[in-house]
Amino acid sequence: GAVVSQHPSWVICKSGTSVKIECRSLDFQATTMFWYRQFPKQSLMLMATSNEGSKATYEQGVEKDKFLINHASLTLSTLTVTSAHPEDSSFYICSALVASGNADTQYFGPGTRLTVL
Amino acid sequence: GENVEQHPSTLSVQEGDSAVIKCTYSDSASNYFPWYKQELGKGPQLIIDIRSNVGEKKDQRIAVTLNKTAKHFSLHITETQPEDSAVYFCAATPTGSQGNLIFGKGTKLSVKP
Numbered sequence: 001g002a003v004v005s006q007h008p009s010w011v012i013c014k015s016g017t018s019v020k021i022e023c024r025s026l027d028f029q030a031t032t033m034f035w036y037r038q039f040p041k042q043s044l045m046l047m048a049t050s051n052e053g054s055k056a057t058y059e060q061g062v063e064k065d066k067f068l069i070n071h072a073s074l075t076l077s078t079l080t081v082t083s084a085h086p087e088d089s090s091f092y093i094c095s096a097l098v099a100s101g102n103a104d105t106q107y108f109g110p111g112t113r114l115t116v117l
Numbered sequence: 118g119e120n121v122e123q124h125p126s127t128l129s130v131q132e133g134d135s136a137v138i139k140c141t142y143s144d145s146a147s148n149y150f151p152w153y154k155q156e157l158g159k160g161p162q163l164i165i166d167i168r169s170n171v172g173e174k175k176d177q178r179i180a181v182t183l184n185k186t187a188k189h190f191s192l193h194i195t196e197t198q199p200e201d202s203a204v205y206f207c208a209a210t211p212t213g214s215q216g217n218l219i220f221g222k223g224t225k226l227s228v229k230p
Binding site: 042044103108 | 151168
């Protein structure tokens with residue numbers, strides 16, 4: 001299957017600082033990527049859909065000014081958590097959409113563990 | 118919007134036994150149903166998927182069945198092994214989406230040696 005990487009794999013930051021997470025498709029181009037967050041022992045919650053060259057589409061309840069998404073190339077999407085607070089501590093996972101005819105498949109990155117002190 | 122229900126939330130089986138996880142969905146127009154395996158601290162890994170024009174799909178010890186009339190689909194794992202222990206998520210792609218997935222709440226599978 002397609003390979004998606006994330007960097008960093010984990011990060012610890014102080015409250016009030018900003019953190020950038022990168023999501024890369026390594027062996028394919030992805031016009032669409034997704035960002036999810038996952039709390040312990042819970043399911044994945046979609047935060048936003050990232051489209052190359054256009055603004056991201058955010059899910060209801062997700063603050064677009066707090067979670068900045070940039071998809072500047074066909075292999076890279078970034079999520080910046082601005083002015084992070086302890087409640088933003090979570091596991092952030094990206095995925096990339098592989099389109100093949102009318103069959104789209106989503107492949108996930110390994111996730112980034114964010115801890116805000 | 119689409120809603121996906123997944124059962125059971127936990128499942129414990131003996132090594133060698135079969136495991137079955139069931140999901141139901143609400144949007145009859147959903148047409149893609151993947152299953153993901155997530156190990157602790159890692160991202161979800163696609164293990165099998167099925168599209169609405171197929172009733173059953175098999176890949177070695179893993180199979181998925183789809184009943185569009187009843188709006189449910191199931192994951193079947195045969196001859197379970199300890200390394201199958203993980204959290205399994207079903208998902209569905211809602212109508213008109215850009216391919217985003219609506220996930221079930223997950224099933225923690227424990228395979229005891």
